[in-house]
Amino acid sequence: MAKFIIDGKKIEAENGATVLDAARENGIEIPTLCTHDEVGSAGACRLCVVEVKQGNRAKIVASCLYPAEDGIAVDTKSERVMAVRRLVLQLLLARCPGSGLIQDLAEQMGVKPEPRFTADTDKGKCILCRLCVRTCEQVVGVSAIGFSFRGADKTVGTPFHENSQVCIGCGACAYICPTGHIEMETTKTGDSRTIWGRTFKMATCKVCGRYFAPEDQLKYISRTAGVPLENLAVCISCR
Amino acid sequence: MKKDKTVEKQVKEIVDRYGAEKSSLIAILQDMQGAFGYLPKDALIFLNEVVDVPLARIYEVATFYNAFSLTPRGKYLVEVCAGTACHVTGALTLMERLERDLEIRCGETTGDGMFTLEQVRCLGCCSLAPVMRIGGNIHAYLTQDEIPKILRNYRQ
Ligand code: SF4
Ligand code: FES
Numbered sequence: 001m002a003k004f005i006i007d008g009k010k011i012e013a014e015n016g017a018t019v020l021d022a023a024r025e026n027g028i029e030i031p032t033l034c035t036h037d038e039v040g041s042a043g044a045c046r047l048c049v050v051e052v053k054q055g056n057r058a059k060i061v062a063s064c065l066y067p068a069e070d071g072i073a074v075d076t077k078s079e080r081v082m083a084v085r086r087l088v089l090q091l092l093l094a095r096c097p098g099s100g101l102i103q104d105l106a107e108q109m110g111v112k113p114e115p116r117f118t119a120d121t122d123k124g125k126c127i128l129c130r131l132c133v134r135t136c137e138q139v140v141g142v143s144a145i146g147f148s149f150r151g152a153d154k155t156v157g158t159p160f161h162e163n164s165q166v167c168i169g170c171g172a173c174a175y176i177c178p179t180g181h182i183e184m185e186t187t188k189t190g191d192s193r194t195i196w197g198r199t200f201k202m203a204t205c206k207v208c209g210r211y212f213a214p215e216d217q218l219k220y221i222s223r224t225a226g227v228p229l230e231n232l233a234v235c236i237s238c239r
Numbered sequence: 240m241k242k243d244k245t246v247e248k249q250v251k252e253i254v255d256r257y258g259a260e261k262s263s264l265i266a267i268l269q270d271m272q273g274a275f276g277y278l279p280k281d282a283l284i285f286l287n288e289v290v291d292v293p294l295a296r297i298y299e300v301a302t303f304y305n306a307f308s309l310t311p312r313g314k315y316l317v318e319v320c321a322g323t324a325c326h327v328t329g330a331l332t333l334m335e336r337l338e339r340d341l342e343i344r345c346g347e348t349t350g351d352g353m354f355t356l357e358q359v360r361c362l363g364c365c366s367l368a369p370v371m372r373i374g375g376n377i378h379a380y381l382t383q384d385e386i387p388k389i390l391r392n393y394r395q
Pocket of ligand 1 (some may be wrong): 125131132
């Protein structure tokens with residue numbers, strides 16, 4: 001058990017918990033973009049910054065990674081924290097001016113685009129948080145996507161930006177992406193969906209006849225879980 | 240067809256040197272870069288078959304480091320230092336002259352496959368500024384007038 005203080009409140013947290021975990025447990029809100037229960041934290045978006053005071057030292061840290069330690073005093077809304085958070089948002093906004101979520105966050109925090117940060121036009125809505133890549137690797141187990149190049153040229157996508165041979169079209173990356181950067185299109189009838197430039201045929205449910213999952217995904221589940229394909233032919237609602 | 244066979248054979252040899260593990264990836268890619276002069280796409284795809292690393296991860300590493308190139312490099316790599324000392328002593332003029340004389344932009348390779356022009360951060364010999372390195376040789380205290388002669392020497 002770690003005993004410490006958040007926003008003046010005495011708090012106990014389990015060993016191994018992060019400051020963010022402890023704050024959430026106690027109903028203290030900290031905005032985040034890139035942490036997720038299933039794949040953990042990577043400290044990429046920096047929106048979750050807080051101020052940690054230890055003795056007479058104070059520092060700005062990412063709460064999603066910083067361990068809850070005995071005796072620290074955490075401030076989640078001090079002027080210093082808010083100034084850093086607004087700057088982070090300012091930069092995210094300049095990178096992804098088209099992201100509704102970032103626009104909303106900026107508005108909530110009173111952040112307006114500043115002329116000194118020239119807005120990007122070629123980054124889409126991607127903040128390079130890596131959530132999609134981590135999900136594809138850790139949850140789906142496929143690793144169809146990754147980052148390429150670095151610095152200002154870094155982008156997310158499939159190797160060589162071509163159709164991935166291992167992608168199963170599950171759409172987990174599109175689902176997890178906080179900003180909606182990844183596009184997945186489904187035809188009107190639902191017989192196929194397109195993601196990362198590749199089109200996947202959808203399978204119909206044996207009972208209700210509706211399209212419910214990409215054939216490649218069912219084959220993948222059957223192969224990795226050792227379940228015969230026939231057992232996967234019924235959608236969740238009919239099971 | 241025959242050419243592909245040798246690519247595969249070469250990749251296999253390199254992999255055997257370090258073991259088909261994730262932790263060997265960078266060493267393998269370095270040797271592949273050395274053997275082919277760049278990282279050919281089919282070689283990377285084949286590497287993915289023999290090493291237990293997803294292609295997306297291989298591509299990540301291959302594009303991250305400047306030491307790796309996905310496009311063929313020329314026989315000689317021309318690296319113009321853009322570190323602080325070289326910058327203030329005229330690295331930009333050198334680069335401009337090289338671009339003009341080689342008729343390529345920074346990052347490109349000449350049509351005859353002789354030179355690839357690149358900018359690097361610091362070559363570690365600031366007292367010799369401005370410097371460029373061609374095929375591993377340092378050319379020190381350079382002025383742009385010397386460039387045609389130097390290039391001619393390498394062309395021979
Ligand atoms: S596409 Fe979305 S989830 Fe993936 S790195 Fe970009 S913002 Fe994060
Ligand atoms: S949630 Fe902590 S850095 Fe993104």
